[in-house]
Structures are given as structure tokens and as C-alpha cells.
Amino acid sequence: MTLHQIELSGVNKYYGAYHALRDIDLKIRKGSFVALVGPSGCGKSTLLRSLAGLESISAGDLVIAGTRMNGVPPRKRDLAMVFQSYALYPHMTVEENLTYSLRMRGVSKEEARRKAEEVATTTGLSALLGRYPRELSGGQRQRVAMSRAIIRNPKAFLFDEPLSNLDAALRVHMRKEIRALHDRLGATSVYVTHDQVEAMTMADHVVVMRQGVIEQQGAPLELYDRPANQFVAGFIGSPAMNFVPAQVGADGRSVVLDLGTPHTVALTKSLEAGRVLIVGIRPEHLQLAGEADAGLRLPVGSVESTGAATYVTTATQPELVVVLNSRVSIRPGETLPLHLDPAHLHLFDRETQIRLA
Amino acid sequence: MRRLLLSIRDGRGFDIGLVSVPLIFLFAMAGLPLLYNIVMSFQEVDMFSLGTFARPFVGFKNYITLFSQPETWPILGNTAIFVVASIAGQFTIGFALALFFWTGFPGSSWLRGLFLVSWVMPGLVVGAIWNWILSGDFGVLNFILKESGLVSANIFWRSDPNFSLWAVVIANIWLGISFNMILLSVGLSAIPRDLYEAAELDGANVVQRFYTITLPMMRSSIGALVALGLIFTLQQFDLFAAITAGGPNNSSNVAQYWAWDLSFRQYDFAQGATISVIMIVFVMFASVVYVRSTRHEVRG
Amino acid sequence: MSIALRDKLMLMVAVLLAAVYLFPLYWMYVTALKTGSAMFASPPSFWPSDPQWSIYGSVWESRNVGRYLWNSLVIASGAVSLIVILGTGCAYVLARYRNAWVDVGLFLILMLQVLPASLMITPIFVGFSQLGLLDYPRVAVILAIAAKSMPFFVVLVRAAFMSVPMELEEAALVDGNSRFGAFFHIVLPLARNGILVSAILIFMQAFGEFVYSKSMIQTIEYQPASVGLNSFMGPNTNEWNNIMAYAAMYVTPILAIFVLLQRRIVSGLTSGALK
Numbered sequence: 001m002t003l004h005q006i007e008l009s010g011v012n013k014y015y016g017a018y019h020a021l022r023d024i025d026l027k028i029r030k031g032s033f034v035a036l037v038g039p040s041g042c043g044k045s046t047l048l049r050s051l052a053g054l055e056s057i058s059a060g061d062l063v064i065a066g067t068r069m070n071g072v073p074p075r076k077r078d079l080a081m082v083f084q085s086y087a088l089y090p091h092m093t094v095e096e097n098l099t100y101s102l103r104m105r106g107v108s109k110e111e112a113r114r115k116a117e118e119v120a121t122t123t124g125l126s127a128l129l130g131r132y133p134r135e136l137s138g139g140q141r142q143r144v145a146m147s148r149a150i151i152r153n154p155k156a157f158l159f160d161e162p163l164s165n166l167d168a169a170l171r172v173h174m175r176k177e178i179r180a181l182h183d184r185l186g187a188t189s190v191y192v193t194h195d196q197v198e199a200m201t202m203a204d205h206v207v208v209m210r211q212g213v214i215e216q217q218g219a220p221l222e223l224y225d226r227p228a229n230q231f232v233a234g235f236i237g238s239p240a241m242n243f244v245p246a247q248v249g250a251d252g253r254s255v256v257l258d259l260g261t262p263h264t265v266a267l268t269k270s271l272e273a274g275r276v277l278i279v280g281i282r283p284e285h286l287q288l289a290g291e292a293d294a295g296l297r298l299p300v301g302s303v304e305s306t307g308a309a310t311y312v313t314t315a316t317q318p319e320l321v322v323v324l325n326s327r328v329s330i331r332p333g334e335t336l337p338l339h340l341d342p343a344h345l346h347l348f349d350r351e352t353q354i355r356l357a
Numbered sequence: 358m359r360r361l362l363l364s365i366r367d368g369r370g371f372d373i374g375l376v377s378v379p380l381i382f383l384f385a386m387a388g389l390p391l392l393y394n395i396v397m398s399f400q401e402v403d404m405f406s407l408g409t410f411a412r413p414f415v416g417f418k419n420y421i422t423l424f425s426q427p428e429t430w431p432i433l434g435n436t437a438i439f440v441v442a443s444i445a446g447q448f449t450i451g452f453a454l455a456l457f458f459w460t461g462f463p464g465s466s467w468l469r470g471l472f473l474v475s476w477v478m479p480g481l482v483v484g485a486i487w488n489w490i491l492s493g494d495f496g497v498l499n500f501i502l503k504e505s506g507l508v509s510a511n512i513f514w515r516s517d518p519n520f521s522l523w524a525v526v527i528a529n530i531w532l533g534i535s536f537n538m539i540l541l542s543v544g545l546s547a548i549p550r551d552l553y554e555a556a557e558l559d560g561a562n563v564v565q566r567f568y569t570i571t572l573p574m575m576r577s578s579i580g581a582l583v584a585l586g587l588i589f590t591l592q593q594f595d596l597f598a599a600i601t602a603g604g605p606n607n608s609s610n611v612a613q614y615w616a617w618d619l620s621f622r623q624y625d626f627a628q629g630a631t632i633s634v635i636m637i638v639f640v641m642f643a644s645v646v647y648v649r650s651t652r653h654e655v656r657g
Numbered sequence: 658m659s660i661a662l663r664d665k666l667m668l669m670v671a672v673l674l675a676a677v678y679l680f681p682l683y684w685m686y687v688t689a690l691k692t693g694s695a696m697f698a699s700p701p702s703f704w705p706s707d708p709q710w711s712i713y714g715s716v717w718e719s720r721n722v723g724r725y726l727w728n729s730l731v732i733a734s735g736a737v738s739l740i741v742i743l744g745t746g747c748a749y750v751l752a753r754y755r756n757a758w759v760d761v762g763l764f765l766i767l768m769l770q771v772l773p774a775s776l777m778i779t780p781i782f783v784g785f786s787q788l789g790l791l792d793y794p795r796v797a798v799i800l801a802i803a804a805k806s807m808p809f810f811v812v813l814v815r816a817a818f819m820s821v822p823m824e825l826e827e828a829a830l831v832d833g834n835s836r837f838g839a840f841f842h843i844v845l846p847l848a849r850n851g852i853l854v855s856a857i858l859i860f861m862q863a864f865g866e867f868v869y870s871k872s873m874i875q876t877i878e879y880q881p882a883s884v885g886l887n888s889f890m891g892p893n894t895n896e897w898n899n900i901m902a903y904a905a906m907y908v909t910p911i912l913a914i915f916v917l918l919q920r921r922i923v924s925g926l927t928s929g930a931l932k
Contacts, residue, residue, distance in 0.1 A: 054554050075560045087555035091573045100569070101559035152559070371836040372753070375746030376762060379807065382743055386781075386804030387769045393780035407786055454674070462667035470919040471675045474682065477858070477915050479865020481883040482904045485890060486681045489688060489897050495697050497684060504700075531681065539923075592773040595867045598887060617775040621872055626779055633776035644771040 004063075005030040005156055005188040006051065011060030013043075013050060013212075020046050022212045024060070028156070028190065028205070033182050035203035036192045038235070042209040044192045048158050051190060053077050065155050075104075080149035081158040084165065086141050088133040094120075094144050095129040101152045119151045123181070139170050146181065156188040163198065175202055196236050200224070208232050230278060230353035233346055239283045239311070241346065242320045246279040248272060255279060255345070260317035263296055266342045277356065280346035283311075283323040286338045294337030298322075302332055312336060391637065397630035404624055419631040428607045435522055436591075436611040439529070443593075444586040446530035451537025458538075459545045469542070476535045484599020487528035491515060491600070518608035521601045525609055528596050533589070537582060544578030545571070584647035591640050612636050682912075689713070689902040696898050709898070716902040720889060722882070726907070728795065729881035732870065733863035735799035736806065741856050743803070744810045749840060749848075751811065752818035770808030774868040777805075782872055794874040798881075801869040806859050813858070817851020818844065854921050861911050882907045 006028040013021040021043050028034050036044040049055040051062065053074035062069045069077055089097050098119060099112035107115075120126045123143045133141055142162060149157055159178070163171045179202045182189050193199055199206050200220045207217040208231075216228040227233035233241045246257045249264065252273040257263045265279075289295070301315035305327060312322040312330065322338065330336060347356040398419050400412040423429055458469045475483065490498050493513035502508045514524035548571065556566050594613055597603060603610035603618060610618075612632055620629030688696060690708040717723060751759055751766075781801055782791075790797045821844050829839040845852075867883040874880050880888075886907060889900055915922070 052554075052558060054557075074554070074557045075562065077558075079558065081555070081558050083551050083555060085549070085551055087549070087551040089552060089555075089570065091576075100556070100561075104556075104560040104565055104569075148555075148559075368836060371840075372750045376750045379743040379747040379811075380762065380765070383766070383769055383804055383807060386800060387772060387777070390777050390780035390784060391772070393784055394776070397780060397783065402783070407783060410787065457667075457671070457674070460667065462664040462671070464668050465671065466923075468668075468671045468675055470923045472678060473919070473923065474679065474912070474915065477861040477911055478908055479867070479883055479911070481865065481867050481886050482685075482908045483681075485886060485900060485904050486685045488890065489901065490681060490684060492897075495699065495701065495897075497701050500700055531678075534678070588771045592771075592775075594773070594775040595865075595883075598867065598871075599890065602892070613773050613775045617778060617868065617872070620779045620782070626783060629779040633779055636776055637772060640771050640773065640776075641768065644768050647767070647771075 003030065004028060005065055006190070007061070007063040008047075008051075009061045009063075011047075011050070011062065012058050013046060013055065014058045020212050021050070021057075024214060026207060026214065026217070028188060030188050031186055032204045033179065033189045033191065033202060034205045034207060035199035036190065036207050036209060037194065037196055037199040038209035038215075040194065041211070043212040044194075044209050045160060046212075047209070048081075048160055048190060048192045051156075052079055052081050052158055078152075078155045079158055080152045080154040080156075081160065082142075082145045082149050082162045084161040086133075086145040086162075086165075088141055088144055088148075090133050092132075093129065094125060094131055094133070094136075097133070097144055098129075098148050098151050101148070115151055119147045122150070122184075123147045138166050139174065142166065142174060146178070150181070150185065156190060157182070159189065159191040159193075161193055162191075163193070163195075171198075178202065197238060200236065206236075208235060226355070227280075227346065228355055230280070230348045233280050233348070233355075237282055239321050239323060241280045241282050242318075243348075244279045244281065244318060244320070245350070246277055248275045248277070250274070255347075259298070259314075259320070263298075265295060265340060265345065267345070268342045271347075271356070276350050278348040278350050278353070280348060281320070281340065282344065282346075283321045284325075285344040286320070286322045286340055288324050288326070288328060289337045289339035291337055293339055295340055296338040297335050298338060300330055300332050300334050300336050303330060394630045394633050394637065397627060398634045400627060402625075402627040402630070407626070419627045423628060423631050428610070432607060432610045432612060432615050435607075435609065436613070439522060439526060439593075439611050440587060440590045442523075442526045443529045443533060443590045444583060446526070447533035447537045447586060448582065450530065451534050452541050454534065454538045455541035455545055459542060469538070472538055473535045475532050480532070480593075480595025481599050483532055484528060484596045487524070487531070487596070488515065488600045491524045491527070493517075515601055516605055518605055521605060521609035522611075525596050525600050528600060529590065529593055532593075532596070533586065536589070537586070540582050540585070541575070541578060544575045547578075548574050581647055584643050587643040588640060588647065591636065591643075685901050685904055685908075688898055689905050691898050693896075693898065697895075712898060712902045713906060716899050717906065720885065720899075720903055722885070722903060722906050724878065725880065725882040725885035726910075728879055729864050729883070729907075732795055732798050732802065732866070732881050733860050735795070736802040736863040736866075737856055737860045739799065739803040740807045740810050740859055741852070744807045745814060745845070745852060746840075748811045748814035749818050749844065752815045753823075766808045766811055770805075770812075772805075774801075774805055774866075777801075778868055778872045781869075785873065791873060794876065794879050797873050798866070798869045801873070802863050802866055805869075806862060810855050810859050813855035814848070814852050817848040817855070820851070821847045850921070854918070857914065857918060858922065861914065864911060 004027045006026075008024050008026040011021055011024040012019070024047065036047060038044050046055060050057050053069070053072060057070055064077060064079070089100065092100065095113070095116050098116040102112040102115065116129065117126065120129055123146060125140070125143055125147060128136065128140060128144075133144065136144065145162065162178070163174055166174060175198060191199075191202060203220060205217065206220050206223055208215045208223065210231055216223055216232045223232060223236050227236060230243065234243065244257045244259060246255045248255050248267075248271045250273050252270040254264050254266050255271075255277075257265060257279060286296070298314040298316060298320065301313045301319060304311040307327070308325075310324040310326070310328045312324065312328075314320045314322065314336070315332075322336065348354065349356055399414060399416060401415045401418075402412055406412045454472065458465045490496050491514035493499065493511050493516060496514070498514070499508075499511045502512070503510075512520055514520050552570055553566055556570050561569060591613055594617065597609070597611065597614040601609040603614050613636060616629050616632045616636065619625045619632065687703065687705060689712060690705040690710065692707055692709055695702060695705060695707065751762055785791050785797050790800075825847070826839050826844050829843040830836070834842065865883055866881070867887065870881050871884045871887065874884065886900070886903055889903055894900065
């Protein structure tokens with residue numbers, strides 16, 4: 001009885017000389033929602049397409065539901081994919097789109113129609129079964145694409161940036177719908193996106209990739225709280241983490257931030273004195289302080305207010321972005337009193353960019 | 358009107374000027390002759406009355422004469438055979454080639470261009486070459502057929518009434534392959550790749566993908582191609598002039614060659630005009646089908 | 658099988674198919690070089706053992722190929738010039754707008770390109786003879802060819818104009834150009850490639866035109882190469898090597914242009930005109 005629905009071990013892929021996927025090890029539990037996230041060109045789509053069989057793997061093993069699937073053609077893998085462009089068959093009605101996979105397998109017309117109606121009810125498409133894709137809105141097309149996947153009852157769902165073509169409000173709504181559907185069906189889902197917010201809010205397990213390598217994988221909050229390296233730290237969380245070059249103080253119990261002028265912050269653990277490193281501070285962890293407990297006083301460069309929050313950029317070298325959760329009346333040129341909990345410091349080796357324990 | 362003329366450099370007059378001059382030219386050079394054809398088919402025309410416009414009006418006499426001649430129906434039949442056989446041959450071979458090159462192996466786009474050669478060559482030259490290839494005693498086609506065991510004796514393509522039409526059909530198929538292939542290639546590449554991927558994931562094999570995705574989505578291309586094929590095949594003249602000249606005994610004669618022959622060999626301009634009118638009606642019909650299956654867009 | 662092997666196999670098959678398809682061309686060149694007896698040899702040889710390169714010179718002289726080719730050139734150039742001058746502007750306007758008038762215009766133009774020359778020649782001949790145009794036979798043929806080929810040109814060039822973004826022309830107008838200025842200085846240069854390719858295609862078609870030339874040009878001095886070839890091939894002709902030599906000299910300039918511009922021509926055709 002396999003616990004993992006999909007297992008990738010030592011997977012490598014080359015396009016000619018280009019090493020697109022490097023030593024990928026990934027185990028996906030049955031019923032979990034896994035997000036593959038990273039900047040363009042990191043290999044997330046390649047990885048997804050390799051799962052589907054649309055690309056071949058150069059080395060390593062791909063096992064789906066206990067069976068080794070290297071070299072097995074896509075139509076035998078029993079995986080369903082929702083494409084970024086939806087790939088709806090334009091010359092078929094919604095119903096025909098849904099029943100296509102069933103018809104290819106020889107399911108009877110009545111049975112196929114019944115299933116289509118069933119799925120359409122789940123996704124709210126019952127009224128649209130007779131329409132053609134060109135007559136539908138973006139959100140409706142997206143749901144048809146998902147319904148087409150659902151009707152197949154596959155071993156896993158693969159999503160290739162399905163929300164990128166939708167406007168922002170619809171994206172937020174569809175995020176919840178997709179996750180809700182996943183839960184309702186008890187499905188296993190692999191979801192590719194470049195948007196870390198989508199990954200963080202939807203997934204049980206997030207895989208951050210860069211240049212063909214898995215930089216870190218784990219639960220969303222794990223990646224947020226303890227990023228393994230500078231790249232993951234800067235990628236997860238919005239606005240992005242601030243990075244400041246720094247040096248451990250002479251006593252080994254504090255660190256001096258080099259912001260043009262030096263600012264000292266306490267450490268929770270002692271480190272080798274004089275060591276140079278990079279300190280990461282999330283914008284939301286710099287909190288407005290009263291005059292008494294302000295550990296940092298920083299000059300203000302610019303101020304932007306959204307009504308609910310205030311974004312302050314400091315006039316330091318490097319600049320720090322601060323997110324304050326209230327309306328603050330402060331102006332450029334003034335000094336901002338801030339408090340920083342030492343537990344919220346992220347420390348990275350300056351050379352390797354890896355997290356210091 | 359004055360305003361229009363003033364706006365010739367700028368504004369609506371500019372557009373109207375640019376379009377109306379060529380259209381007037383086309384109307385004069387193509388529209389008027391069309392009408393003239395119809396007029397002449399109702400007149401009695403001979404060598405002496407060529408110079409005048411007012412010729413005796415004879416009603417439908419030319420049409421009746423035409424259809425009472427023994428060669429009329431066989432020639433029309435030949436025309437139909439010629440069209441159907443040519444289109445069938447060009448289309449299947451063109452489609453097969455288009456599919457073959459669409460797989461996109463390295464070198465495919467360059468090699469595909471080679472197949473366009475027949476389109477730029479003068480029809481007479483193509484006809485002359487095929488005339489020689491189809492020669493009964495010395496033609497290389499007969500040689501190849503005999504060597505491969507497909508036939509036992511020479512086929513006299515040009516002089517045997519049973520084969521003369523097919524001689525021109527063969528040459529015409531060769532000629533039309535490039536156009537068919539290009540048009541179908543364009544249609545094929547308009548189908549988004551991810552539709553095939555989706556179909557593959559949905560469980561369709563190669564044959565199923567061809568019938569459920571490729572063919573239905575090519576419907577308008579195929580419709581346009583068949584209509585255009587009809588139009589261009591009915592325009593084919595040079596091959597007939599170069600290979601069989603309609604003979605022997607009208608066995609390879611087709612309507613468009615016969616119309617010319619009636620006017621310029623037999624100097625029976627009235628009959629020439631009559632058959633021209635009949636054929637033009639058919640051609641117009643096909644072109645309406647073509648126009649309907651093409652799409653037009655405006656500039657981005 | 659691996660992808661690389663499959664690709665090589667496909668390439669080999671493609672080369673084979675191309676060879677079969679181009680065989681008639683090859684046969685033309687080979688036959689031209691054969692001696693009289695080699696031509697009629699059975700089995701025919703696929704490579705001349707005794708190539709007669711001098712045949713080109715002798716056919717050129719004896720059949721006056723130079724004069725024929727010159728007439729073809731005159732006729733083709735005249736027709737193309739007329740077509741480009743009249744058709745370019747027309748295509749521009751038809752690309753710029755989309756309304757009922759444009760639809761009518763496009764429809765008419767499409768209908769006009771379907772009419773077979775051999776059916777139109779009868780009224781054109783009679784009409785021209787009444788107008789006295791047949792005294793200038795090459796001009797008559799130029800006019801007739803221009804009318805026949807202009808619709809095709811307009812369709813192709815319209816596609817070229819459609820690929821020029823409207824914003825560029827609008828920017829030019831805002832910058833102070835008249836419509837004419839914007840057309841001539843901005844839009845036209847950008848569509849230049851498409852126009853050139855289309856003009857070349859029309860030229861090649863006009864170079865090989867037969868029906869109008871044969872019907873309207875009675876004097877040998879003015880006949881183009883297509884008519885010359887036709888009169889060369891009587892019903893019982895058997896000097897095929899000479900005929901093929903003539904055909905080779907006739908067609909090689911066209912083939913040369915085609916080979917040089919093949920890429921451009923193919924992309925010009927596939928980009929928009931054939932939609």
C-alpha cells in the first residue's frame with residue numbers, strides 16, 4: 001500500500017546540453033496539494049510536463065501509484081492536466097469536451113452524458129453544457145477545463161498555471177474554489193505557479209525551484225519561518241524580505257547592520273565574533289515602536305498608504321521596506337522608531353547564502 | 358463631390374481614390390468582358406461582324422446549337438472527370454505531404470519549400486516536360502511502369518483516347534500538389550499544440566487525434582481548398598495546349614479548352630462565348646463557396 | 658526509437674520524396690543534353706553519357722530564344738508595374754477598414770480572380786479588336802494580364818498591410834502627416850517586403866502566361882517564350898532534346914529567382930494571404 005501517489009527519485013532532464021532538471025527528489029502523498037513554485041525558467045513546468053509524460057526524463061525514476069512510469073505514453077498514465085490556456089476543444093460543446101476522454105475509452109454515450117451532467121453540477125456548469133468554448137467567459141472556461149479533468153477520476157491532477165489568464169479578483173475566488181474542489185474529491189494535486197501567494201494559500205506542501213533545482217520543500221509556514229537559503233527567503237513572502245549586510249559584534253551576542261550607518265540588534269544565539277553575514281528581516285516584522293523601546297531609528301525615504309497598511313521605504317543603504325499595519329502619519333525625512341524581535345532575524349552566510357542554524 | 362476631390366490627399370477622398378481607380382480598371386477589363394460574353398452568346402458573330410457591336414440578335418439559338426452537338430456532353434463529362442480526379446489527387450498527396458512535413462523534423466521547412474517549384478513554372482513548360490515523360494514509345498514514365506511490372510506494354514498516353522485525359526490529369530496533379538500542400542500546412546499549424554497534448558492525456562491515440570482534432574479543425578481550410586481547387590482546375594489551359602490539344606477526337610477536351618478552340622481555331626466566337634458563359638456560372642458558384650469559407654480580419 | 662534517429666529517417670524520406678517530385682525538372686535538363694539517339698534509347702539513360710552542351714547555343718540561335726525571352730520580359734514587367742501601381746493602394750484601403758463597402762470590394766475582387774483566361778479571352782479579343790488595341794499586341798496582353806492577376810496581388814498585399822499596426826499610422830497622423838504622407842512614408846515602407854514578394858510571384862506568373870499571348874499576338878516578333886515553345890511543339894514533333902533545351906532556357910531564370918527567394922516567398926504566402 002503506497003503512501004505516496006507520486007514519487008520522483010534522482011530525476012534529471014537535459015534538453016541537449018541544457019540541464020533543465022537536476023537531481024529532483026520529490027514524494028507526493030496521496031490526497032495532498034503540492035505547489036511547484038519559482039521564477040520563470042526554474043523548471044517547474046518542465047517537471048509537471050515530465051510527470052504527465054509530455055516530456056521525457058533523461059535519468060531517474062518516476063513512480064505513479066506504485067508503478068514505474070518512465071517512458072510510458074501520456075495517455076496510459078491516468079493523469080489529468082489543466083493547461084494554462086485551458087486547451088478546450090474549440091469545435092466541441094462543453095459537454096463534448098467533458099466526455100471526450102470517456103469517448104476515447106469507449107464508454108457508452110448515455111453513461112458519458114450522465115457523468116458529464118454529474119460533474120457539471122459540481123462545478124456549476126449545468127446550464128452551459130450546450131455552449132461552445134468561444135461563448136464562455138474566462139472563468140467559465142477555466143471551470144470547464146477543471147471539469148474535464150475531474151470527470152476522468154485520475155490518479156492525480158496536474159495544474160499548469162491555470163489562473164494566470166484571469167483578472168485579480170477572479171483569481172482570488174478561483175483559488176478557493178480549486179482548493180475546495182481538491183478537498184471534496186480527496187484528490188492528489190500538483191500545482192505549478194509563479195505566484196507565491198497562490199502557493200502559500202493553497203498548498204499543503206510547497207516546492208520552491210530555481211534553475212532546475214529544488215531549493216526547499218515543506219509546509220508553507222515552514223518555508224516562511226525558516227527559509228533554507230536567501231533565495232527562498234526572498235521569494236516567499238510579500239513584500240520581499242529585506243537583506244542587509246552585517247557583522248557579528250565583538251561580544252558575539254549582537255550583530256551590527258550596515259545600513260550606511262551602523263545599527264545594532266541583539267541575537268538570540270551567540271555567534272563567532274566578527275563574522276560577516278547577511279541578515280534578513282521581513283518588512284512585516286519591523287514594528288512601530290514608542291520612543292522608549294525603539295531598537296532601531298531609521299530615516300524615512302518614501303511613504304505609501306493603501307488605507308489599511310502603510311509601506312515605508314527607509315532612506316538607508318540598502319533601503320529597507322517596512323509594512324505597518326495601521327495608518328501612520330509620517331513623512332519623508334522624519335525618523336521612524338522601530339522595534340524588531342531578535343527571533344525574527346534570519347541569518348545567512350554571505351558566501352553560500354545558506355541559512356545559519 | 359468637390360469635398361471628396363479636395364480630400365484626395367487627406368481624408369476620405371484618399372481612400373476612395375486609391376480603391377476606385379483599380380476597381381474601375383478591373384471592372385473595365387473583367388466586368389465588361391463578362392457582360393460582353395453574355396451579350397455575344399445571344400448574337401450571331403462571324404469574322405466580318407467582329408468589328409461592330411450591333412450584331413443580329415438570335416436569342417437562345419447558340420445555346421440550342423451547342424447542346425445539340427454530339428461532342429458537347431462528352432466534353433462536359435470530361436471536364437467533370439478532370440476536375441474531380443485532379444482535386445482528389447492533388448488533395449490527398451498534398452495533405453499527406455503537409456502532414457509529413459508538419460512533424461517538424463530538422464530540415465523540414467527548407468525541404469518543404471522545394472515543393473513549391475511547380476507553382477512558379479510556366480504551365481507550358483510543365484506541359485512540355487510531361488508531354489515528353491508521357492511519350493508512348495520513349496517516355497520515361499512507361500519505362501518505369503514496365504520495369505516495376507505495373508504494366509506490360511507501353512501506354513500511349515497522348516494518342517490513346519482512353520488515356521489522353523488521364524495524361525493531363527497526371528500532369529495537373531503534379532502541378533497542384535504544391536498549392537494544396539501549402540494551404541493545408543497553414544491550416545495544420547493553426548491548430549494549437551496543446552490541444553493535441555490535452556487529447557493525448559485524455560487517452561486519444563494518433564489515429565483518434567487525427568479524426569477528432571485535426572480533421573474537424575481543418576474544416577474551413579479543406580472547404581476553401583476544394584473550392585479553390587475547383588476554380589483553378591477550371592482555369593487550367595496550358596497543360597491541354599501542351600500535351601494533347603484536346604485530342605485525339607475530343608477525348609481529352611474540356612470545356613475551358615474547347616471554348617478557346619471554338620473561338621480561335623474554328624472562329625466560331627458565338628459558340629465560344631456561349632460555352633464560356635455556361636462555365637463562368639459554375640466558376641462563380643464555386644467562388645461563392647470559397648469566399649464564405651475564408652475569414653477576414655481588420656488590421657490590429 | 659530515439660528522437661534523433663527518427664529525425665534522420667524522416668529527413669531521408671523527405672529527400673527521397675523531394676527527389677521523386679523534382680524528377681520532371683531533372684528529366685528536362687538531362688534530356689536537353691542528350692544526343693538524338695540517346696534520347697530515343699530504350700531503356701532511357703538517367704545520366705547522359707555524351708552531354709551536348711552546345712545544344713543551348715544552337716537552339717538559342719535557331720529558335721530566336723533571345724527575342725522570345727525579351728518579349729516575355731517586356732510583357733511581365735509591364736503587367737507587374739501596372740499591377741503594383743494600381744493594386745498597392747487598393748490593398749492598403751481594403752486592409753485599413755472593415756465595413757460593408759470593404760466587404761463588397763473584397764468580394765468583387767475575389768470573384769474576379771476566378772475567371773479563367775480561356776473563357777475571358779473571347780470577349781477581350783473581340784473588344785480589343787474593336788478598339789484597335791490589337792495593333793499594339795503586347796500592350797493588349799499587358800492589360801489583360803494585369804486585370805487577371807491584380808486580384809491575387811491585392812489579396813496578398815492586403816495581408817502584408819494588415820501586419821502593419823494601425824498605431825504606427827495613427828502616430829504618423831498625429832505627428833502632422835497627411836493621409837498620403839502617412840501612407841507613403843510610414844506604412845508603405847513597412848509593407849515593402851510583402852509587396853516585393855507578391856510582385857515577384859506575379860512576375861513569375863506573367864512570365865509564363867500563355868492564353869492571352871497566343872490569342873492576341875499574331876506577329877512572331879512580339880510573341881513571348883510560352884507561345885514560342887508551343888509553336889515549337891507541333892503534333893508530330895520529335896526533337897525533344899531541342900525542345901527541352903528551349904524549356905530549360907525559358908524556365909531557369911524563374912527557378913533561379915525562386916531558389917534565391919524561396920524562404921521569403923514561403924513565409925510571405927504562409928503568413929497571412931492563405932487564411
